Amino acid sequence: MSSSASLKRSGIALAASLAFAAVPVAAQAAPVNLATSGPFVVLGGSTVTNTGPSVLNGDLGVAPGTALVGFGLPAVVNGATHANDAVARQAQADLTTAYDVAAGQAVTRDLTGTDLGGQALPAGAYRYASSAQLTGTVTLDAQGDPNAQFVFMIGSTLTTASASSVVLINGASPCNVFWQVGSSATIGTTTAFQGNVLALTSISVNTGASVIGRTLARNGAVTLDTNVLSNSQCAAGTTSPIPPADTTPTNPTPTPPTDTTPVPPAPTPPAETSPSGPTPTPPTETSPSGPAPTAPAGTGPAPASPAPVAAITSSRPGSTSPAPAGEATSISTVARKGKTVMRRAPFASCTAGFRATVRGRGIKQVVFSLDGKRIASRARSPFKVYVRAAPGRHKVTARVTFKDATRPRVLTLGYRPCAAAVLRPRRGPSRFAG
Secondary structure (H helix, E strand, O other), rough: OOHHHHHHHHHHHHHHHHHHEEEEEEOOOOOOHHHHHOOEEEEEEEEEEOOOOEEEEEEEEEEOOOEEEOOOOOOEOOOOOEOOOHHHHHHHHHHHHHHHHHHHHOOOOOOOOOOOOOOEEEEEEEEEOEEEEEEEEEEEEEEOOOOEEEEEOOOOOOOOOOOOOOEEEOOOOHHEEEEEEOOOOOOOOOOOOEEEEEEEOHHHHHHOEEEEEEEEEEEOEEEEOOEEEEEHHHOOOOOOOOOOOOOOOOOOOOOOOOOOOOOOOOOOOOOOOOOOOOOOOOOOOOOOOOOOOOOOOOOOOOOOOOEEEEEEEEEEOOOOOOOOOOOOOEEHHHHEEEHHHHHEEEEHHHHOOOOEEEEEEEEEEEEEOOOOOOEEEEEEOOEEEEEEEOOOOOEEEEEEEOOOOOOOOEEEEEEOOHHHHOOOOOOOOOOOOO
């Protein structure tokens, strides 16, 4: 009896182990590195053609072709432009490498013959042996992982129906979504698309469609028509050089170290007072325009720029908050020389909107928002963004951070569109339901 029970238990254990062994581990998509093609929101192989007031928040380029057509006003390019120069050619080389990496992923699931519309997909590598179609909404779910990778390997064409959309949830990022297309991609009218399109041949973005990500074509053309394309969420920067005004110090004296070199403890003043010199810079302001105030100069000979601010900080490691009463303190030198202002530059036609530009000294990064929703981030000069005219009252804000210890500042512009912009009919399919 004992032997029979032992054999029975062994059989159950063996069956359980075989059952677990039969469950395959889902393949994880490997990261795709765009390298120098990352700053480009549009990169064509033969030509890039635009119709209407498209807005490109990122760099524009073409190589080995040279034609960039239709990018004068009312079109706006908030980035650098490269027509078959060394930058564009290197970007094309890196695009080819990224394309091959995306195409060689281990397949998580084969979706051949199924419409992407209506599906909710976790991170992974998805294969279409021939063409892929999106009708409606596809949802990509990162399940709380901000580094989740989504790669779609499409044998021939990618086509989206009008008013379709790609929705990202639970931490999914458009920077980590890649559409590797074996021939050409067509983004349908008014589609809200997200991710990086890496097409072997051409890409067409039809009237009123928007893309958060990139449209990168290796051999053919990229065609735009009244679109908004942005890669600012990926913080790829820009390929344009930084003007000297943002890189050259205003005087030859090196900037003192920030909060790093303590001196002997101060025997006297309490935490809320400064031992000498001026008080720290005022808190972050929300003034809509005009340069923000800076700290006055110290008591010694006046240098070319405002003197550093002396601040009393806690002696506890890593702390920058004022020291509590009775706790040992140290005096450190904080350089606060940043200055900034935001201005509005309207276009010739009021219906085209305007360009908001932030200028100043020592700027590290500017994050632009429209009515509280982030629309662009600039880590290099020029710090500007295009704002399209839209009915109603609106507010553009720019949060500016600096290279030194200057406190971040928030600048605000309020605007209302002109009557012509309000009355202009919006393009797109009719929503009349009978």
